[in-house]
């Protein structure tokens with residue numbers, strides 16, 4: 001059975017959605033988890049609930065675009081939990097609209113949050129994880145991309161371009177860290193449409209770009225695009241992340257994992 005006993009994880013964007021589910025699943029598998037988010041009120045509240053449930057979780061306020069925030073969160077993870085084995089680079093934003101509607105500012109903003117975060121996260125975490133690689137220590141980094149980082153979707157070009165960068169950043173880091181002997185695995189996860197606050201934005205975007213008349217119709221359109229005929233749950237993504245974080249995945253690096261009900265297989 002999977003176990004994350006004696007492992008320490010850091011999860012970004014952990015106040016809600018996929019990140020919050022991930023924190024809970026990692027902690028229930030035995031990991032000590034530093035949950036981070038730019039929204040300290042929501043993040044602290046989510047963590048308090050888990051602590052009250054007996055889980056070993058702490059919170060650090062953290063904007064993933066800022067190098068000093070990365071340094072501070074990783075330092076407090078080391079001080080509180082004594083190591084860092086797993087990084088889930090989950091925080092991200094979605095800006096929709098057609099390519100002709102998008103402004104340069106929007107494109108830059110989505111790149112900044114979704115791609116700078118991956119660079120800073122991998123850099124800060126790997127510099128800690130690589131210490132002790134010769135003694136068999138190392139780490140697992142999981143980067144959240146999207147089906148929109150694999151295939152074209154109307155209204156998703158700015159977001160999808162940023163998630164395409166996440167996909168390739170993952171592969172370059174995996175090859176480099178592997179060849180340099182760091183013993184750090186790096187993989188990307190590509191969710192389909194998942195029921196979160198961001199998922200709601202994507203439904204609205206389907207209406208805005210004219211692919212559906214109402215939010216309910218947008219949900220039906222997306223279900224039709226999905227061979228399994230349903231929307232995804234946060235747990236569907238958390239289960240994949242758990243596997244990649246664990247030693248069960250110890251020969252897997254530089255790979256991409258779609259969790260999309262078959263949307264991108266067509």
Ligand code: NAD
Nearest residue numbers: 013015017018038063064091092146191193194196197198
């Ligand atoms: P969400 O919008 O529900 O939650 C995102 C969290 O990230 C929020 O708590 C927010 O406060 C935090 N955040 C935003 N900007 C931040 C910043 N600069 N620094 C730190 N935290 C910040 O999103 P979600 O649906 O849970 O998505 C999580 C990840 O999965 C994202 O990378 C997203 O792109 C990806 N994804 C989501 C879907 C989907 O359908 N929901 C599909 C594919 C990929």
